Amino acid sequence: MQREHLEEITALRHRLHERAELAMEERQTKETLIRFLKERTALEVEDRGRWFYAHYRSGNRAAPALAFRSDFDALAIDEGPGLPYRSRNAGISHRCGHDGHSAALAGLALEADKLGAGRDLYFIFQHAEEIGGGGEECAGLITEKGIAQVYAFHNMSGYPLGSVMVRDGVTQCASKGLTVRFLGTPAHASQPEDGRNPAGAAARLVLKSQEAAAADGFSGMVMATVVQVAVGNKNFGIAAHRGEVSMTLRADYERDLERLEETIRRYAGHLAENEGLSVSFGESDVFPETVNDPACARLVREAAQACGYPVVAMKKPFRASEDFGHYLKRCPGAMFYLGNGESYAQLHTSGYDFNDRILERAVELFKKIIELA
Incomplete structure (x- = not known):
């Protein structure tokens, strides 16, 4: 990943963290992301009200389009002092890492815009994942645009830093x-x-x-x-x-x-x-249940191995739910996970903050998926 892009999305992640907003209230968050992409890329950006997407046009109609999704809502958890970019909104903070997910997807958009890609790409920035309300609304884009495959990641503590976890079939309940x-x-x-x-x-x-x-x-x-x-x-x-x-x-x-x-x-x-x-x-x-397509999950593993990232087997689905399942009802795809570190603070706790060290890994893994698809 270009160093300039990594620096830009790290700074973006911290700005999003400062502007943490609850599900269905993410106006400033959405505006920050849209402005970031419009100022730095030539991608087509379409505002859909509570959410938006950006479109990279490759000119290659023979290659099926891929989509990548991030979420950008925060949690009703107070954040005390300590971070230089602490949340400015009392009682609301990004204790699940959606600020990092969106920053990583913005990084993929930067890379695609500057380096090009052999197929059309859609970058979906979704609201309201924490309450299950955003995925169903945004998933209609899959059918509307005839998208062939869709991918997303979630950061996950308790696993080696930078490791990749992915599972065939049901991956979240x-x-x-x-x-x-x-x-x-x-x-x-x-x-x-x-x-x-x-x-x-x-x-x-x-x-x-x-x-x-x-x-x-x-x-x-x-x-x-x-x-x-x-x-x-x-x-x-x-x-x-x-x-x-x-x-x-x-x-x-x-x-x-x-x-x-x-x-x-x-x-x-x-x-x-x-x-x-x-x-x-x-x-x-x-x-809904989140069900990975086995072929897409295998592609994630191949991409991780090609990037030199360790792959950790998932024997059981995660109990926590994820509305990415709505997308996977419309086309094949996969949700995968990137390790924050084995002793890293757990999500939804007061000690947690998204690990900036996995931003580049997320972008590079997405890029390799595009290359191998």
Whole structure:
């Protein structure tokens, strides 16, 4: 990678870090990236509202087009002092490294613009990955432009610095936030029999969710993680009449997730009917399974080996979800991972900051994928 480009994208990464914004609010982030590309390249840049893409035209219509995707939203995690480029937005920081993903993709765009490529390339800069809302919206570009393959990377701690991890088939799990709301009737705390209290139903639903996730017959890993239980208010004269249980359902395969959810919904309905309650449901942060095409995953391995980067086998999918799965439902492609270091701070923690030392590796690996595709 050209030294000038590496210096530019490192500085860009730090600017993005300073401007950390939450999902669906990434206006300044998007503007910073668009301005960077327009000032430094001749690429066509199209603003799609919450997201944008840049297009490199090769003039070679015989070669299928490739796409590369990055995300640019941050997390609701406070960042204390220490970094010279610390986030200026209180309570918001890039503790997942999406600033690095976007800086690396901008670096690939710089290299393609200056050095050329033998096929058309699309650089997709996506919003709202953390809540699962951006991928589905942006993935339509794959069909719209007839893109043949799509690739993305995520930085990953706990693996050797600069190592490459990639897996055939399912590489990240499907997940969904499910909230079950029970509504009864209030009563004086001294006469609970006059009302309908959902506390028992909420408690039994929590236990049932764990039992359902541990049942036999699933094809892969299945989890139901309770994230919040809220029943009534701290008023000692009034029996509770509202209850809510929120949980994250997670599975290697979408079909298993659907089965688990149906079991929990059905049991909640049964509890409500038996105890004279009404029940309603809410969903949030819905992620598909992320399924790598084996041929594309093999291409990533070949590219890594050609670059001299160590390849580490992935025996199991990562439990964390990734909305890149929406792209992979539209065309073949692969999500791969670059190691931050075996003892590097974990993502989504207060000690984490994207490792600038893997920026160049990401760009070079993308370039080799373009060459070998």
